[in-house]
Amino acid sequence: MAEVKIQAESRTEFGKGAARRIRRDNKVPAVLYGHGTDPVHITLPGHDTMLALKTANALLLIEVEGSESLLALPKQVQRDPIKNFIEHVDLVIVKRGEKVQVDIAVHLEGDAASETLVVLENASILVEAEATHIPDGVTVSIEGLDAGAQIHASDLQLPAGTTLAVEPDTLIVNVTAAATAEQLDAELSEAEAEAGIEKDEPEAAEAGEPVSAS
Structure with a gap:
């Protein structure tokens, strides 16, 4: 599986208000964790992230300015239930060669x-x-x-x-x-x-009443 390179930004603002501002700028709040490291809060470009996550188990090469590049897999992707845009992404850090x-x-x-x-x-x-x-x-x-x-x-x-x-x-x-x-x-x-649904049975002809053959 080819790696998808994504340029990320460090994120210092948190909370619902900060997340809304990030999404208004067509970006996605995300967090990187794993391998015993402290969680790294980042912001991803919305369009590039959407394209990358169309592939299941997309292998992402996250590049954060001033930090080393990290390989990561999407662990959880939260989407808007109505508009389906990406609201937040949890990424787990992986190493080359590990299972x-x-x-x-x-x-x-x-x-x-x-x-x-x-x-x-x-x-x-x-x-x-x-x-x-x-x-x-x-x-x-x-x-x-x-x-x-x-x-x-x-x-x-x-x-x-x-x-x-x-x-x-x-x-x-x-x-x-x-x-x-x-x-x-x-x-x-x-x-x-x-379900208690009863079907109406056809009414039988009364005795002596002629029955149409048409």
Whole structure:
């Protein structure tokens, strides 16, 4: 994974008011910590940070004027729930060659057998890898899999140097038979009954009353 160089500024103002002023200047308040160092409060350029964090587990080379450059991974990214802009970033300092644990995405490729339902039980998986060689994700082929097939963490083909950080029997993909129309109707009826929804039955014709055949 390529390093993304970001020029940061030291930050001496704290609190909600200071954070709002920083964001008004299209910048992002952030903190660097890890490896036994005191937290370093910095300000990041908003646009560059937004672009860098579009990549999961982005490896950032933080350059602060007057200080040594530091490699860091995003630990927590806070976003505005409505506008989705970045409000704050927690960054953990890493060293070249050290192992870190991160979640990587699971991507499916191919098509399972007809009349099956593919359930991705875990869209990401925790792995251990060198901080400078974190894979973008892992690809899983479901081509031709029949109902009843399962893929576990131990079945994943991880890149060299990357190892699982979860139990090997963790279920990743589960292939089941697709529900029939009758099963769906039965499930719907059961759900309606539990919710207390009663269907109106068609009124029967009274005795002696002619029934239209149209």
